[in-house]
Amino acid sequence: xxxxxxxxxxxxxxxxxxxxxxxxxxxxxxxxxxxxxxxxxxxxxxxxxxxxxxxxxxxxxxxxxxxxxxxxxxxxxxxxxxxxxxxxxxxxxxxxxxxxxxxxxxxxxxxxxxxxxxxxxxxxxxxxxxxxxxxxxxxxxxxxxxxxxxxxxxxxxxxxxxxxxxxxxxxxxxxxxxxxxxxxxxxxxxxxxxxxxxxxxxxxxxxxxxxxxxxxxxxxxxxxxxxxxxxxxxxxxxxxxxxxxxxxxxxxxxxx
Amino acid sequence: xxxxxxxxxxxxxxxxxxxxxxxxxxxxxxxxxxxxxxxxxxxxxxxxxxxxxxxxxxxxxxxxxxxxxxxxxxxxxxxxxxxxxxxxxxxxxxxxxxxxxxxxxxxxxxxxxxxxxxxxxxxxxxxxxxxxxxxxxxxxxxxxxxxxxxxxxxxxxxxxxxxxxxxxxxxxxxxxxxxxxxxxxxxxxxxxxxxxxxxxxxxxxxxxxxxxxxxxxxxxxxxxxxxxxxxxxxxxxxxxxxxxxxxxxxxxxxxxxxxxxxxxxxxxxxxxxxxxxxxxxxxxxxxxxxxxxxxxxxxxxxxxxxxxxxxxxxxxxxxxxxxxxxxxxxxxxxxxxxxxx
Numbered sequence: 001x002x003x004x005x006x007x008x009x010x011x012x013x014x015x016x017x018x019x020x021x022x023x024x025x026x027x028x029x030x031x032x033x034x035x036x037x038x039x040x041x042x043x044x045x046x047x048x049x050x051x052x053x054x055x056x057x058x059x060x061x062x063x064x065x066x067x068x069x070x071x072x073x074x075x076x077x078x079x080x081x082x083x084x085x086x087x088x089x090x091x092x093x094x095x096x097x098x099x100x101x102x103x104x105x106x107x108x109x110x111x112x113x114x115x116x117x118x119x120x121x122x123x124x125x126x127x128x129x130x131x132x133x134x135x136x137x138x139x140x141x142x143x144x145x146x147x148x149x150x151x152x153x154x155x156x157x158x159x160x161x162x163x164x165x166x167x168x169x170x171x172x173x174x175x176x177x178x179x180x181x182x183x184x185x186x187x188x189x190x191x192x193x194x195x196x197x198x199x200x201x202x203x204x205x206x207x208x209x210x211x212x213x214x215x216x217x218x219x220x221x222x223x224x225x226x227x228x229x230x231x232x233x234x235x236x237x238x239x240x241x242x243x244x245x246x247x248x249x250x251x252x253x254x255x256x
Numbered sequence: 257x258x259x260x261x262x263x264x265x266x267x268x269x270x271x272x273x274x275x276x277x278x279x280x281x282x283x284x285x286x287x288x289x290x291x292x293x294x295x296x297x298x299x300x301x302x303x304x305x306x307x308x309x310x311x312x313x314x315x316x317x318x319x320x321x322x323x324x325x326x327x328x329x330x331x332x333x334x335x336x337x338x339x340x341x342x343x344x345x346x347x348x349x350x351x352x353x354x355x356x357x358x359x360x361x362x363x364x365x366x367x368x369x370x371x372x373x374x375x376x377x378x379x380x381x382x383x384x385x386x387x388x389x390x391x392x393x394x395x396x397x398x399x400x401x402x403x404x405x406x407x408x409x410x411x412x413x414x415x416x417x418x419x420x421x422x423x424x425x426x427x428x429x430x431x432x433x434x435x436x437x438x439x440x441x442x443x444x445x446x447x448x449x450x451x452x453x454x455x456x457x458x459x460x461x462x463x464x465x466x467x468x469x470x471x472x473x474x475x476x477x478x479x480x481x482x483x484x485x486x487x488x489x490x491x492x493x494x495x496x497x498x499x500x501x502x503x504x505x506x507x508x509x510x511x512x513x514x515x516x517x518x519x520x521x522x523x524x525x526x527x528x529x530x531x532x533x534x535x536x537x538x539x540x541x542x543x544x545x546x547x548x549x550x551x552x553x554x555x556x557x558x559x560x561x562x563x564x565x566x567x568x569x570x571x572x573x574x575x576x577x578x579x580x581x582x583x584x585x586x587x588x589x590x591x592x593x594x595x596x597x
Binding site: 022023024025028047048049050051053087091092 | 283285518526545546548555556558559560561562563
């Protein structure tokens with residue numbers, strides 16, 4: 001029995017050192033987030049040039065596995081969906097998941113006006129938030145950046161349309177002091193408060209992330225809507241920037 | 257689960273596995289492409305009773321005695337001398353808090369090192385034992401520099417007849433040429449948008465693969481190498497999209513380089529190694545995507561396996577093995593890779 005035990009232990013130990021695999025890096029994507037409709041389809045290109053590797057993806061929000069669909073050529077996207085992809089190879093551990101989010105092209109907006117951002121992060125001004133273009137994980141392009149609030153975003157939807165939701169896309173990159181806001185309020189054309197959404201203070205570090213905040217509205221036709229967004233005025237204690245105001249980076253606002 | 261139960265179960269599992277499949281047939285993964293493929297000698301330093309502590313490992317050279325000298329910015333041991341088989345032979349030097357560039361010159365019995373220090377804003381000629389023979393301050397006589405702080409040399413190259421080129425990669429982006437007498441001879445490069453300008457001139461080498469030697473200089477922020485004549489005339493650009501290249505290293509007909517991170521803006525904790533052939537065409541990328549060209553245009557390179565974190569230099573020994581040292585990667589010593597046949 002003791003000989004068996006030694007053999008088992010030996011196998012166990014060698015097994016650990018021999019089978020520890022290196023992880024693959026995630027596949028490259030040409031899109032992280034985009035608006036899509038039948039009239040404005042999008043092409044999703046995934047890239048992972050490695051012999052023996054496959055890219056597998058899902059459309060249902062689940063994590064891809066070896067049984068998921070295999071990516072062979074660019075995907076033509078015609079309706080909103082979330083695509084998750086991962087690289088696989090027999091000699092390596094599967095990669096982390098990359099996500100490409102396709103959202104519905106919003107309803108028509110006739111006019112808009114947005115508070116002045118910090119001049120360093122003004123991109124193309126108010127237009128930045130209504131141009132159908134999302135930023136990526138780097139905050140230097142396609143975003144308006146604010147280091148103080150409140151941030152006011154006023155816009156006039158085409159009043160013939162019914163509106164049920166407002167979407168606000170923004171960045172979270174705590175390493176760069178960019179946080180979720182503290183509060184978002186929605187007012188109508190008479191400055192009447194319609195909805196108020198409070199956000200919980202983060203209590204620990206979270207990964208960088210491109211986040212869409214969706215606000216459900218009473219289904220109605222609106223002449224004008226105003227969003228008042230309040231960034232965090234004091235970064236929580238666990239973060240290096242404790243006590244300082246947080247940045248708020250917003251890249252797109254649209255309604256459905 | 258009780259230990260006894262666990263062991264009992266393991267025995268059953270073991271017994272059910274065919275002997276040959278367990279545990280020794282794990283094929284080692286192969287890194288790289290075409291005729292430049294490698295396996296990782298993960299345990300090459302394991303024979304040492306202890307390993308020296310390092311901060312960042314910056315550059316390496318190979319001596320006439322077939323030993324490796326590594327330069328770190330750790331003043332406990334700026335230099336670590338190793339054998340090819342992975343024995344730590346000696347550790348020494350504590351004068352270079354910003355030890356960055358390491359180049360070897362001279363011939364057997366009379367070799368010397370050139371060391372740049374990005375914190376001391378100087379570069380030095382030292383013995384192989386790290387004793388300073390000569391010190392150069394910022395090139396005031398060039399009239400391009402007002403103070404020492406703007407001179408942050410990252411790398412040097414030395415010709416057979418003793419001319420020295422210094423790349424000010426973290427400073428004003430000039431390449432400063434000193435004659436064999438140690439005096440300023442020329443200054444070129446610098447910041448700007450023209451092809452002859454540089455943006456993070458992180459490394460430099462003498463390319464002696466052709467009859468007329470040239471200089472190859474890193475333009476890291478623009479993901480390319482630039483070729484100049486020895487008198488500083490810009491000749492051509494070797495564009496390598498996605499590759500934040502460190503210094504070029506010539507070995508035989510090939511140019512090797514560590515790529516610090518994937519992508520022109522840099523993705524933390526990525527990186528790979530690239531190998532160019534004699535026409536400066538990318539043929540292999542250990543740890544990176546298969547080299548692919550659209551006509552003459554190199555497609556974007558990126559990391560495919562998490563083998564490296566910020567590789568900073570690559571050394572090729574006389575048997576074709578690679579050694580890769582890394583910046584900001586959890587204080588690891590260089591990795592060794594053996595050619596895969």
